[in-house]
Each structure stands twice: as C-alpha cells, then as structure tokens.
Amino acid sequence: MKPGPFVYHRPLSVQEALSVLTDVGHEGKILAGGQSLIPILNMRLASPSHLVDINRVPGLDEVTVSSEAVRVGALVRHRQLERDTGAYAANPLLRQALHCVAHPAIRNRGTTVGSIAHADAAGEMPSVAVLTEAVMEIRGPSGVREVAADDFFEGALETCLDHDEILEAVRFGRFPEGTGTAFLESARRHGDYALAGVAAAVTVTDGTIVSARASFVSVTEVPTRLDLTEAVAGQEPGAVDWSVIDDLVQEHISPEADIHATADYRRVLAGELTRRALAQAVTR
Amino acid sequence: MSTRQFGAPVQRREDPRLVTGNGRYLDDLGHTAYECAFLRSPHAHARIVDIDIADAFEVDGVVAIYLHEDLPGAVGEPLPLLIPHPALIAPRTGYCLAKDEVNHVGEAVVMVVARDRYVAEDAVARIQVEWSPLPAVVGLERAREAAHLVHEEAAGNISAHLLQSVGDVDAALASAPHRLTLDLSIERSACMPMEGKGVYARWDAQDEKLRIYSSTQTSTGVRAAVAAKLGLPLAKVECIAPDIGGGFGAKIMHPWPEEVLIPWAARLLGHDVKWTEDRREHFISSSHERGQLQQVEVGFDDEGRILALDVKFWHDNGSYTPYGIIVPIITSTQLLGPYKPRSYRVEFWSMYTNTVLVTPYRGAGRPQGCFAMERTMDAIAAQLGIDRAEVRSRNFILPQEMPYDHGLMFQDGRPLKYDSGDFPASLAKLKALVGWDDFAAYREQAAAEGRRVGLGIGCYVEGTGVGPYEGGHIQVETNGRVNVATGLTTQGQGHQTILAQIVADELGVPLDDVHVTTGDTRRMAYAVGTFASRGAVMSGNAVALAARVVRAKALRIAAEALEVSADDLDIADGIISVKGAPDTRIALSTVAVLSNPLRYAFDESAKAATQFAGTFDPDKPPIADDEEPGLEGQDFYSPTQATFANGMHAAIVETDPVTAEITILRYCVIHDCGMMVNPMIVEGQVHGGVAQGVGGALYERMFYDESGQLMNASFMDFLIPYASEVPHVETDHLETPSPLNPLGIKGAGEAGTIPVTAVIASAIEDAEGFPIRSMPINPSELWALRREHSQASATKESAP
Numbered sequence A: 001m002k003p004g005p006f007v008y009h010r011p012l013s014v015q016e017a018l019s020v021l022t023d024v025g026h027e028g029k030i031l032a033g034g035q036s037l038i039p040i041l042n043m044r045l046a047s048p049s050h051l052v053d054i055n056r057v058p059g060l061d062e063v064t065v066s067s068e069a070v071r072v073g074a075l076v077r078h079r080q081l082e083r084d085t086g087a088y089a090a091n092p093l094l095r096q097a098l099h100c101v102a103h104p105a106i107r108n109r110g111t112t113v114g115s116i117a118h119a120d121a122a123g124e125m126p127s128v129a130v131l132t133e134a135v136m137e138i139r140g141p142s143g144v145r146e147v148a149a150d151d152f153f154e155g156a157l158e159t160c161l162d163h164d165e166i167l168e169a170v171r172f173g174r175f176p177e178g179t180g181t182a183f184l185e186s187a188r189r190h191g192d193y194a195l196a197g198v199a200a201a202v203t204v205t206d207g208t209i210v211s212a213r214a215s216f217v218s219v220t221e222v223p224t225r226l227d228l229t230e231a232v233a234g235q236e237p238g239a240v241d242w243s244v245i246d247d248l249v250q251e252h253i254s255p256e257a258d259i260h261a262t263a264d265y266r267r268v269l270a271g272e273l274t275r276r277a278l279a280q281a282v283t284r
Numbered sequence B: 001m002s003t004r005q006f007g008a009p010v011q012r013r014e015d016p017r018l019v020t021g022n023g024r025y026l027d028d029l030g031h032t033a034y035e036c037a038f039l040r041s042p043h044a045h046a047r048i049v050d051i052d053i054a055d056a057f058e059v060d061g062v063v064a065i066y067l068h069e070d071l072p073g074a075v076g077e078p079l080p081l082l083i084p085h086p087a088l089i090a091p092r093t094g095y096c097l098a099k100d101e102v103n104h105v106g107e108a109v110v111m112v113v114a115r116d117r118y119v120a121e122d123a124v125a126r127i128q129v130e131w132s133p134l135p136a137v138v139g140l141e142r143a144r145e146a147a148h149l150v151h152e153e154a155a156g157n158i159s160a161h162l163l164q165s166v167g168d169v170d171a172a173l174a175s176a177p178h179r180l181t182l183d184l185s186i187e188r189s190a191c192m193p194m195e196g197k198g199v200y201a202r203w204d205a206q207d208e209k210l211r212i213y214s215s216t217q218t219s220t221g222v223r224a225a226v227a228a229k230l231g232l233p234l235a236k237v238e239c240i241a242p243d244i245g246g247g248f249g250a251k252i253m254h255p256w257p258e259e260v261l262i263p264w265a266a267r268l269l270g271h272d273v274k275w276t277e278d279r280r281e282h283f284i285s286s287s288h289e290r291g292q293l294q295q296v297e298v299g300f301d302d303e304g305r306i307l308a309l310d311v312k313f314w315h316d317n318g319s320y321t322p323y324g325i326i327v328p329i330i331t332s333t334q335l336l337g338p339y340k341p342r343s344y345r346v347e348f349w350s351m352y353t354n355t356v357l358v359t360p361y362r363g364a365g366r367p368q369g370c371f372a373m374e375r376t377m378d379a380i381a382a383q384l385g386i387d388r389a390e391v392r393s394r395n396f397i398l399p400q401e402m403p404y405d406h407g408l409m410f411q412d413g414r415p416l417k418y419d420s421g422d423f424p425a426s427l428a429k430l431k432a433l434v435g436w437d438d439f440a441a442y443r444e445q446a447a448a449e450g451r452r453v454g455l456g457i458g459c460y461v462e463g464t465g466v467g468p469y470e471g472g473h474i475q476v477e478t479n480g481r482v483n484v485a486t487g488l489t490t491q492g493q494g495h496q497t498i499l500a501q502i503v504a505d506e507l508g509v510p511l512d513d514v515h516v517t518t519g520d521t522r523r524m525a526y527a528v529g530t531f532a533s534r535g536a537v538m539s540g541n542a543v544a545l546a547a548r549v550v551r552a553k554a555l556r557i558a559a560e561a562l563e564v565s566a567d568d569l570d571i572a573d574g575i576i577s578v579k580g581a582p583d584t585r586i587a588l589s590t591v592a593v594l595s596n597p598l599r600y601a602f603d604e605s606a607k608a609a610t611q612f613a614g615t616f617d618p619d620k621p622p623i624a625d626d627e628e629p630g631l632e633g634q635d636f637y638s639p640t641q642a643t644f645a646n647g648m649h650a651a652i653v654e655t656d657p658v659t660a661e662i663t664i665l666r667y668c669v670i671h672d673c674g675m676m677v678n679p680m681i682v683e684g685q686v687h688g689g690v691a692q693g694v695g696g697a698l699y700e701r702m703f704y705d706e707s708g709q710l711m712n713a714s715f716m717d718f719l720i721p722y723a724s725e726v727p728h729v730e731t732d733h734l735e736t737p738s739p740l741n742p743l744g745i746k747g748a749g750e751a752g753t754i755p756v757t758a759v760i761a762s763a764i765e766d767a768e769g770f771p772i773r774s775m776p777i778n779p780s781e782l783w784a785l786r787r788e789h790s791q792a793s794a795t796k797e798s799a800p
Ligand SMILES: Cc1cc2nc3c(=O)[nH]c(=O)nc-3n(C[C@H](O)[C@H](O)[C@H](O)COP(=O)(O)OP(=O)(O)OC[C@H]3O[C@@H](n4cnc5c(N)ncnc54)[C@H](O)[C@@H]3O)c2cc1C
Pocket: A029, A030, A031, A032, A033, A034, A035, A036, A037, A038, A074, A100, A101, A102, A103, A106, A109, A110, A111, A112, A113, A114, A115, A116, A117, A118, A122, A123, A124, A125, A161, A165, A166, A167, A168, A191, A192, A193, A194
C-alpha cells in the first residue's frame, strides 16, 4: 500500500498551480486534505504522475458569510466550517451535515471543497451543495466560471471540472426566513459513509408550509434536489402526516445493494429518514 | 511491612512509554534494511503457468527477486504442520512461496527485495504471471458439496473428522419427552491487530549468527522453526519480540512464510532485510477464524434439563491446516459451558476452502460453541415457556460437583475436567446486576413508548492456561535491581505490571525495583507462547516459583551472614531481617554481593565479597557444591491440565421498529478468573474482549464473493466497532480460586469475547420474537428477517 512514483509540486499561488496543471495535462491531480486522494494513491487505484499540493496557496482558507451565501474557500477544512459560528447562523445545515462527515481527525484535514470536487454520492457535502443551490467558483487558465451545483455533478466521482481547473470556492446558498433544516443519516458505525442519508429544508410562512425539499446521500447516483412542496404546501407543520411524501421519495431515489445493505433496505431507510428529517426541520 | 501487590489495581507500568509514542514496534527497527514486497495471488485457486520477472528487475533499486524455484532445501519444502492430530486425515500446509499452484487470494508467489517498500511495490506491479485458473471452493456449503476440490488428496474437502461422545445419545434422544433441532451459522472474522505482522532479520557474518525480530506471539517457536528451515544451530539464532501492537492469535501461528524468507534473504544477501505487513496483506494473507455451520439436536425433560445433546458442525479451515484442528476441538468441547447434559455427542468436519487459512482468534472456537449451546438453551426455554435464566440454572454443574470431569478430551490432549467455579452464584450476581426480574416491566414501559427492547443472556466456561509449561528467571543485581525474564511474549496485556506485582510480593521487594523482560530468547530460551489466556497462569506461576527459589537462596546467604537460622528471617522492601528483631538486618542487595564470591572489587559494594573481606570457613569452598554464584534462580510451571475460568453476560438491546437499527443499551458481565492479580487489568481485558465480541456480533465479517475475492479487505468495509459502537461495560467479579496452581489464578484474556455473539443474538431474539440462528447480523438483515417472519405469519393467518 505505497503509491506509485509521482512528481510532487507545491505551488505558492493559484496562478502557479494552474500553470502546473496546464503543463502536465491529464497526468496532474490536485492534493488538498488528502483524505480521499491519498488512500486512492496508496491502494494504487490511481497513479497520477504529478501531484499539485495546493496547501501552501494563500487566501483559500476563508469562510465568508454574505446575505445570500456562505462562501467556503478551497482550503477550508471540514472542521473549520463546522465550528464557524457565522456560517452556522447563516445556514445551520452546514454544521448539521458536517457532524456526520467522518471523524474529527479526518475533518481536521479534509476540505469541504475537496469533498465536493471528489463528488462521491456517499459524501454529505455534495448533497448539501445541491440542497442549498450552491454556486461553484471554478478557476481555469482563462479565468473564473461559475456553475450551479445542479450542473456540477455529472456522475459517480465525476464533475464538470476540467483537468486544468481548480474549484476555488463553493458558495452555499442561504434559505429564506422561516426555514428549518435537518440532516439525518444512518451509517453502520458513527462517522462512516452512510447507508442512506437525507438533508431536508422546510420553509414555513404564517404558520403554513410554503416549501419543502430534500437531497440524499448514498441512495442517488448523483446528488440531486427533490422538491416536496407540492405534497405538503399549505399544511400546518405540526399536523403533517409526513408519509404523504413517501412515493415522491421512492420515485426519486435509486439505491443499490452492497455488502452492507440491500437496495430494499436502503429504500426503507431513506423513506424513514426523510420523514424524520422533515419532522425535525419544522421544529427548528 | 510493604503492602501486598497481588490483587491491587496497580497502574500499568508500560503505559507511560507506550502512550507517549516511545513504543518500539517492528517497523520502528531497521531503517537501513532492505525492504520486501510480495506478489500475492489474485486468484483463489489457480495453477502457475509462467512467471516473468525481467521487467521488474528493470526498476531502479531492486536488489533481488525470488520464486519458489530459488528456495533451497528445507526453505522450499512445505511449512511445518505445527499440531498434528490423528483425526487430521488430510493435513496440508503451504509453501513459503507458492509452488505450481495457489489456493487462496493473497498467497505469496514472488518475493521482491529492494531499497525500500515503494520500489519493491513498483517492481511487484511489473511482474507478469500467467495463470491457469481452477474452480474455487468458497464457503462451507460449496466445500460440503465437493463438486470441486481444494486439494486433490483431501476427498470431500475434508481435512479432519472427529467424533467424541459420552453416554448413549441415541437412546436418550429417543426417550426424551421433548426434542428440538437447530440449524446455526457463524461467519468469518479475524484478529485484526493494530500492528500487522512484521519481520526484521540481521545476519552477522563474522559470528555466523542470525538475529530475528518478529511481531510474534512466540519468539521461541519462531527461533526453532527458522533454525530448522535454514539449517542453523539453535545457538546461532536468537529471536526477539519487540513491542507488539496486538496479536489476538494470528501471531501464534508460525512460522509465517515471511518469518522464514526474510531471515533467509538476509543471510543470503549479507544485508539486513525487513518486511512490514500492510493492512491489505493482513486481510488476505494472515489468518481468519469463526466460520462454522452447526446442527444441534437436543432432547430434554419437562423441566428443561438436557438429556441428550447431539451436535454436528462443519468448520471452515481455509486453504491449509498448519495449526491443526485446535479451533474445532475447542468448539466441540467448550460448547458445554457450565452445563452437564446427561449425554453428549459431538462430531465435526474440518473443511478446506480456497480462502485464507484459519487459526485461533481470541476466543478460539469458543464463541461458536457458546453460540450453539446458548441458542439451544433459549430454544428450550421458549419451547417450555420457562424463564431463560431458570433453564440454564437447572442444567448447571454445581459447586459441590467440582472437580467435574466431562469425559471428553480437551485441546491439550488431556481430560476436560473443570477445576472450580460457582455457576449459581455467578448467575445470581448477573441477574442482580442487569435487573433480570425487573425487565418485564421495563419492556412494557418501552413498548408503551413505541420502543422495542430485548434482554439476552449467555454463559461460558473457558479452559485457560494450557501447558506444556512456561519458565521464569530472576536475578537480583548488587544494587537491588530485580531482573525478571519469562519467555512468552507480550502484546500489550500488562505483563510487565502483573508479573512484577507477583515477584514483588514473593521476593519482598519494592515494585519499582522489579523489571520484566518477555519474549526474548536471549534471556529465556525455553517458552511456549502467548495464547489460550495463559500468560498470567503460566508465566505468573513460573515467576512466582522462580522468586521462591531466589528467596530461599537469599535467606540461606543472609542466615549465614547474620548467623541466625533462615527460618527466623523475613524479607520486606528489599531488606532481610530477623523476625521480632528488625534491627538485625541485611539488604537484599548486599546478599546479592555476597552471593558471588569475588577476587576483584570492581566497585565499592563488591569489596564485601572479595577474598580478604570478613571471615570464612577455610574447609569449605567459596561456593558450596549445590550452589551457583549469583543471587538468581529459575523455575518452570507445568500444570497437569488447564484451569477453567467462567463468566456470564447479559445485554439489553433496542431495535428500531422501522429501520431495524440495533443499539446495545446495557452490557453486563460477571467474570470469574479465580484470584485476580490486578483487577484493573482484568477489567481492561474484559472490556477489550467485549468490544471485540460486539464486532463479531454486529459488524465484522469476511465478505468473500463466489470466486474467492475478499470484497472488504480494508478498514473501510471490514467494520471494527469504534468507541461509539461499544457499550459501556458493567462488570462484577467472583474469585473462585483454582486449586491447580500456587497462585489460584485462571486466565482472563479471551473471556470478554466468548459469549457476546450469543448474548446479542439472545437479546435481539427477545426483542423481535423470532429466532436468530445466524450471526453476525446487521440492520439490513434484521429488516429482511422481519419481513420473512411477517409474511410467514400472514400466510399462516390467511390459511383456512
Ligand atoms: C476514514 C475516512 C472516513 C471518511 N468518511 C467520510 C464521510 O463519512 N463522509 C464524507 O463525505 N467524506 C468522508 N471521508 C472523506 C473526506 O471527507 C475527504 O476529506 C473529502 O472527501 C476530500 O477532501 P480532501 O480535502 O481530503 O481532498 P483530497 O483527498 O485531497 O482530494 C480529493 C479529490 O478532490 C480533488 N480536489 C480536491 N480539492 C480540489 C479543488 N479545490 N479543486 C479541484 N479538485 C480538487 C483531488 O484532486 C482529488 O481528486 C472520509 C475519509 C476517511 C479517510
């Protein structure tokens, strides 16, 4: 379990990182927190010949809260974002979800943006990105382009990022006034990738539900947002029978079996977690 | 008077060093050594057609590449069959490097020695092997079908078949008022020590001497095995077990191929060579355990007393049987637990499969036996509508029946004879601890809240401290330092602490003066190893006996110096004094000086032992005929049989009515390992054991696909419970001394692990109301079982 040979680059600016990435073509890989990439290299599942370590690039480690969004730089560690009180006040879902990402030791190193770039459908933060309608700030040789989370994820571990681009920051959207959120998942062990997970946001205005939506972990091929408003709009949050959303959820998800759980079981789990998450969201 | 150390919760003396990162594990040694990597079989069963290493040799930094054909003499012959047994009809062991055929994914085929491990792995990736795949036999069902064979010469894939019985089971079954049959299964798991295996060898060409460091549970065993394989005189081989990051059984197997190959290469190359196992290698090329299919037929009376117990089981021994059939023998005998069926017959088949070989893992066949027995107890209780604890107590062996001989042969070839134990007292304590009699009310209250809870129970007896022997050597230096050596190895159990406690008491010296060395053949060449919960029993008693030898010698010398009778002397805090006249005294350190008559004074204290100091009897030699110089001595402890510890566990679990998630709410342990040298260390052993047991009950399994690929060979998918999954363990103890050894102690190392699977199954069954016959179980499986049972009852209801 040792990686194959590679050339190690440690650029000191985004520009330098980009020029290395351009030079080495498809043979380059960005190294952020290394919590996904290093195991992949050690197991020789990938053997890129150039690693571009961005950890010394200044200015990428900031969390900034504006009226529309929480902007998270490429080097912000999961743990930093989880603890950021401004971010929590602006969008509590971030902390709720981050608490389920691995363990503190891994969150200390792993980056939230890296986890989104990695685009594992079993990751929590890609799912949060779609639910919050995040905007991806992607910098390439010809400048910055912005991509909506909905358009960013293309498949399992696949995004619209090009080999010579860096995901410089992710702007997680904020929910309207009156929105409650919840994040629930069931993993075999606390901190493991979930068998199924759900992020939920319910907006209540004048005592009735005006919008409800959810996104999922581990039960959809790519993270996508499911709008449940139609099923529950106009209802009183305390009196909803959440099972009205069951069919919508079951249609939306497409879980697969693996050695830990059958697809059927994952369906049951996702259904129940969604009901519970929605019920929890309206109490917040 | 110094306080007695035996029985005191002395803090572990090894911890400050270990927890501050100052441990010295295998990979901390030998930084200039060449390192190795292996090409391991990607096939579960295949013939090797051709191996091309030319391209691999091109990698810069490669030193040597070896195939089986390069191995000379005994190195190229099959690895030893460590524990032969008449019932092992078709034993097979592997080679250091596969010869012509591979029998499991992970079997070593080519060895690369290189500048470092990175280079070695680069080279391995460039080796071309042409394989001719053969059908793989995976799982006990396929093995039993025997449509394909793992080894041509093992007909029906059977390596061993053993039957033992007491009483007339057929007659008792036929006449029993009630009968039940249970089909049970347990899946594979493995030891998974934090530190994998590892070997580092140094060949000293001048001295023609080999030094081996191995992360092993038996340094004497490795030493003897390597000396034999390499044809070296035993006196020219030494083996040292450095700090070891856990063993749990996998490292008592020996010699592992690497333990032969690394020393062989070091000698051949005239350079230090090292290999450190990585996690993937540990999964696919160490050993596994547990996998069994079981069939129980039981006949019992109206009170639930077992009249006949008829057990058949099939044990998955993997691809080879170097460790013999110890595991299924233990299952077949220890299955009986604290109970005395009127008649018993057990028959097992040990089966070959194209998977990693099977050797003892903490618990060593007992968790499976306990599972069979305890599932049976619950089934009897359910059938008769009797309380589950009550059924158990009606079948207990009673204290007045001790020693109790089951009439069977145990794993050490000696009678299965329990030495002591008070099972009714243990059960009473367990019921009190868990609140057995109040549980019905708790269940009702939980049900009213929409919660589902269940209470489970499991009892076991564990034969610990098997022979043949261990030794202790003790030497008192002239500054009062007491050096203790025992040959068995330590993997973090706290041997440095408990052996020092025993010696401090026996010798009458302060604990801080006692220094313990384990697993170093330079200090103690005769030893067996660490397994079978034998460390405290075997080495504990051995160092106690050795301390008594040294104490007697000290008193003889002191008596002469003080001109009193040795009987009038006592030792405390390192000072020997006359009973009742404490001012007449001599320090043990001075006695150590006197014990070694000298010609030369090399320091101040040594002057007292030189030839012109003091008076002496000119007619006697300086050293009497039956004495030796030095205040030291050794002795060995060799018991006639194992000593039997026991315990009873109970758990309360909650299962989610919708998601079938399983939570352990409470876990209670009553534990009896005889006299406890250090109750804190015993508790630690129990806690760790329960944690491992929880892994076996709810999380860990080896997921082989049909072609014999291990699908979860990493810690991402092989789920060892985290601290968050292990419940708080509530413990209480009984101390029923063993009459078999001087200290009255029994082993504690494996105890915590043994009944957990049975207990959790019992609790889930109680919560769910349908039988649990297969473990481990996860929420997805529990949910599927629920669906099966509700469909079954729905069809029953709709039937006319
Ligand atoms: C034991 C363990 C458990 C874990 N459990 C979970 C879990 O439960 N849930 C979960 O979501 N994650 C989990 N993770 C993964 C963790 O969250 C990772 O930190 C995260 O997936 C990747 O972030 P990173 O900074 O470590 O990225 P790296 O590992 O450095 O990189 C990951 C990938 O993203 C690319 N990349 C990184 N940053 C950028 C960027 N700015 N622009 C473009 N590409 C980039 C890299 O090239 C690489 O392909 C776990 C990891 C471990 C080791």
